[in-house]
Amino acid sequence: MSVNQIMFIFIYILFILKINTIYGFDAGFIQLASARQENKDTTHYGMTICALCRVTLNFLKSTYNVDTTYLDTKFDETNGQCDGNIVRSIINLLRTSQMKGINPWLYSITVNTIASANTKTDLKEMFKEASHFDSESFIGGSKLIMKRYQSTLDAIRKSDNYDQGRKTFGEMLHTIQDFYSHTNYIELEYTSPSDVLGKRIFQENEFASIETKTCISCDDEQCQINTNFDQIIQKTKLLTSGYFIPIGFNLLRKFKPKGKCSHGGSFDSTQDDEPRGGINKDKL
Template sequence: MSANQTMFIFIYLLLILKMNIIYGFDAGFIELISSRQQNKDTTHYGMTVCALCRVTLDYLKSTYNVDTAYLDTKFDETNGQCQEDIVQSIISLLRTSQMKGINPWLYSATVKTIASANTKTDLKEMFKEASHFDSESFIGGSKLIMKRYQSTLVAILESDNYDQGRKTFGEMLHTIQDFYSHTNYIELAYNSPSDVLGKRIFGANEFASADMRTCISCDEQQCQINTNIDQSVLKTKLLTSGYFIPFGFNFLKKFKPKGKCSHGGSFDSTEDDEPKSGINKDKLNSIHGHLHYQAASIAYKATVNILRQLQQDIAKDLSINIVNQYGQSEFAPHNYILISFNNTNATTIINTRKPNDLIIAIQKLNSCENYTSALDGMYYSSLIEGLIQSEYSSVMYTFSDTSASDSYLKYPARSLLRNKQVVIYKLDFIDQLDQNYDGSDLPSISGGLTYPITINDKSAILEFIIHEITNINQIELLTPNISAFSLTTNVMNTQHLYMWKILQPNVGAWRLTASIFSQWINPNVQIQGKSSVVCSSSLQKDMEGNVDSSGYTEFTTEHIIDSDLLILTTCENINFTYANISLINQSG
């Protein structure tokens, strides 16, 4: 390789590093800027943070009846932006409200993980057309969204790899958001998110064919006044997107097909090819920058929608797994009943003897559109409806994310469940480590239990074939100093699940032994810990540009050889000035 060739590649790599700043909605790599100021571009990072915070506040409002009206003013739906202190405001709200089951110190780290994974897609997949809906890659882009959405569910529900699930979800959000910036969806005058993304793959009849002209030439000013989308595309409402071929790649005999739109911008080699100019709406000063806020607004709404869809699909998966477990057991139920309730009524959706019919009904469930989040739900009304239809000695599972508005029906429900000898398992958002029970709740009375719907407890819900434990005398828990820890008071009033609190535990190796389980019982032992300190580590490299306040940047590119790196560990909510830090390998 000649010296000239070496110099060309070196310069080109520098161009790539600069190019990520302008490709797609501005990445916004460092942090959420004060984006409520006028004439500020909407970034991938900022839009994602705002959408996550919006969904969080909606959840707190509907589940805990928290007044979040004063925070609603921090959002601007017209451009997908929000005020820079929104994350800290939510953390303060979580701390002061002391809502059970929610760790406020994990919130900031979770938001940052998802938003950072979004922006890094521009670095890791810059030239993958499907990742950005470039070059009319509608089938590839919609397939990629579906694939990453399913991978997110698998990571959360099957692999217990929540961190990877967040990163994959963030990468998927990038592709969804780029759809509105890189295609002509906005130019076709759509004013709401596409109902395709995350649900199915685009059909060939929904976008322009390979030989169809999609753009006409225009200069920068003319592009702002008169659209450069071909009239045949506008009339047929067919989708198209700009071709993006960076300078340097056009020497590899890559070219834009005749009559097709360009992405546009200073790094797009196709911008001056007929038809000239482009259609991207990445920034206010882009070729179609006059549509930047419209694209950002709908991309923001699409991000909120897919977040809500993920919430629903996780709950559906838990329910379907319970149905499958019982359908395979020797004591399968006589009938399967599904009842939905909100703050106005309780409705029987299905009563069938076929478990597959129940699964199909669960999959079709949607959140109640007419639900008034400030009001509680008709929990006991739906419970009584189910008890009336159920057979004797049935098992009922109830899912709820809100308090009961009809608590006056609790005692009629209790009488009915006793008469029918029904066992109830209530799955909701109560934190068992913080909750005291007096034995008057219906699950305890029936011989069941109340169990929290939290990601960390998901594995116990998926393996919910219950066996009673009649003797715990042979279970022994030894502390690090080899003394026995008293296992006397069970937090749960049930023989299916035992839970003990260990307050201020000693540091060291604890040992739990049990010899009462036969070979056909597979016990599930879980440990839950609470801490206000949240730490995370990342590889860092000394860089001359794109650095944070420490002079380093997170290492996200390909592997490197013979170069120094450092591990940066950051912790939140540290209230001490001195600490001993130890590095521990996999063997401890």
């Protein structure tokens, strides 16, 4: 690697970090154009906050028999969104209920720590394919989820380090969310969550091999309206994900394998390589 290439990479990373500082960078999820009826896009942060609040209410209802009916209406179960004031509403509920052993003010810190750790994974582990299920890293991604789940438990049970447990848990959630956004799991018309994630490691016969063609070319919105997955992938129900090489890093002579899908998006240098387009369901 030449000195110029090293300098380019260094400047590129500083640029991304600057964007995060100024704009609060958070990749999220965009509805497929074919299903869009209204603005129902969401982000890693927003989706995580809503999921944690949903679990909290279920816990309060089942464990403390708390009536949460009026808060249940604040969730849209179809897209993972919720009312913007849901955390404040739960804090008020915790305060008025006066349940022993529960600190209402710590709740806000807890959910924000988890959600922030989730968001920061995109920057801290930008080039770690397993963290995002990029480049068909199904074995690495499923291993990472199991590892971080166990690390979360160890941080709490063995080290009494709840803060680290929250952060590791948030990072794990990021990888789980990216599985659905970066792969073709949704396009294969599965209607329930994967029974692999967090339970075992993907087997090689469950996803496309390096030699298998996975995509055909598409352009712009056509990539969302008409699927650009190769027919063999649809018929065999093999999982695949897009290859992602950040703009500039293709100068290092890195290319996606022939016939493979691109991740797509403004930061992906492979989106104009055949087959063109991208399969991710992210939104910046």
